[in-house]
Amino acid sequence: MYITIMNYLSKKKKIPILFTLFVMVCFYAYRDFLITYRMMLLDEYFLYYHYQNIIIYYETGDLKYSDNLPMNVRFLGLILQYIIFKVVPCINLTNISVNPNYDELFVCATFSLALLNYLSKYLLIILFFYYVVKILKRPLIEGSICIFLSFILINYVEDFTFDRITILYTLLILMSLNNKYLSCILITLSFLVSEKVIMIIGPLLLIKYIFLKEKKYLINLKFAILSVGLYGLMIYLLINFFNFSFSPLYENTGFDRLFLDLSNKSHISNSIIPITFCFIPYAIYLFDKNKRNLNFSVYEILLPIIMIFLGTGGGEHNIGRYAMYSFIIWLPLFASQINHYLKISKLIEDE
Numbered sequence: 001m002y003i004t005i006m007n008y009l010s011k012k013k014k015i016p017i018l019f020t021l022f023v024m025v026c027f028y029a030y031r032d033f034l035i036t037y038r039m040m041l042l043d044e045y046f047l048y049y050h051y052q053n054i055i056i057y058y059e060t061g062d063l064k065y066s067d068n069l070p071m072n073v074r075f076l077g078l079i080l081q082y083i084i085f086k087v088v089p090c091i092n093l094t095n096i097s098v099n100p101n102y103d104e105l106f107v108c109a110t111f112s113l114a115l116l117n118y119l120s121k122y123l124l125i126i127l128f129f130y131y132v133v134k135i136l137k138r139p140l141i142e143g144s145i146c147i148f149l150s151f152i153l154i155n156y157v158e159d160f161t162f163d164r165i166t167i168l169y170t171l172l173i174l175m176s177l178n179n180k181y182l183s184c185i186l187i188t189l190s191f192l193v194s195e196k197v198i199m200i201i202g203p204l205l206l207i208k209y210i211f212l213k214e215k216k217y218l219i220n221l222k223f224a225i226l227s228v229g230l231y232g233l234m235i236y237l238l239i240n241f242f243n244f245s246f247s248p249l250y251e252n253t254g255f256d257r258l259f260l261d262l263s264n265k266s267h268i269s270n271s272i273i274p275i276t277f278c279f280i281p282y283a284i285y286l287f288d289k290n291k292r293n294l295n296f297s298v299y300e301i302l303l304p305i306i307m308i309f310l311g312t313g314g315g316e317h318n319i320g321r322y323a324m325y326s327f328i329i330w331l332p333l334f335a336s337q338i339n340h341y342l343k344i345s346k347l348i349e350d351e
Helices: 002-009 014-028 030-041 052-060 075-087 106-135 140-156 163-176 180-192 195-210 215-241 265-288 298-314 316-342 344-350
Strands: none
Touching: 014 030, 014 106, 030 106, 052 075, 052 106, 075 106, 075 163, 106 140, 106 163, 106 316, 140 265, 140 316, 140 344, 163 180, 163 195, 163 316, 180 195, 180 215, 195 215, 195 298, 195 316, 265 298, 265 316, 298 316, 316 344
16 A cells, blocks of 8 residues: 555656645635634734734835834745735635724735635645655655644644744755755745744754765755845845834843743743653654664754744744744654654554
């Protein structure tokens, strides 16, 4: 059965197959979108950052909606959201009381953001399964474990902003690393997506080049450095010549936010527990010293640590969310460890 499935996916029709699967999943999971959309409109109860304002700025040119750095330079998500805003007919939900002080375009801008997040979620999960099984060449059972855990772990990142599309773009880079030209293009353009992409991909490439002696990644590493330079140049030009400024949310940020309160339920739920999840696969590796035939380095533990430090800019309640950006890096290892210690493959074979 496994060989049949893998041979089927390896044919040239794999893109239409994956697309059909994506459409089917989105169709059957439509209530996920409706719930997300409803929660976003009830923002007095579910607080999140309003990227809708930037869409309203694109549409009206009203500078009071132009927003601040770095949110207004996350262009991939903003452009895709704006395309949905202009192309897809807006659906208004019933029995929802939207804040009357919001712009009349707020509802449709929220619809476009909710739909973008919904599509990003399921495309991410489907492509992650393909990445694990076809590119990493892991057993089908481990790909299935990754799907199951992805549905859980993705809940630790923000549902209402650009977290999902940022992780999706990072995954696309991982999938393209065997294609020198495509990967270099995606890495270079990552500065137009989010600073978080390069904060994961850059150190990962450096680890592969230095510790795994993978010299082929040197070219990718150079383009990652280029992307960092382009991001810095973009920020410099926007601040000095176009009157852009950083969000007040980043004022008074400091590493003192790393000192979490173990008696604070929010700190436990939003930071301590997800951070612990990120370190479990590395702790298991330090115990058994088994790479499970993965191109893996224990130094990859630095990736969630880097994201934890980056997360201090978002506050104590967001540190775990930032760390969870790294799950597409360590989850294949964790799935292999689960399969090994719980003997899931053997259990299925016995059945």
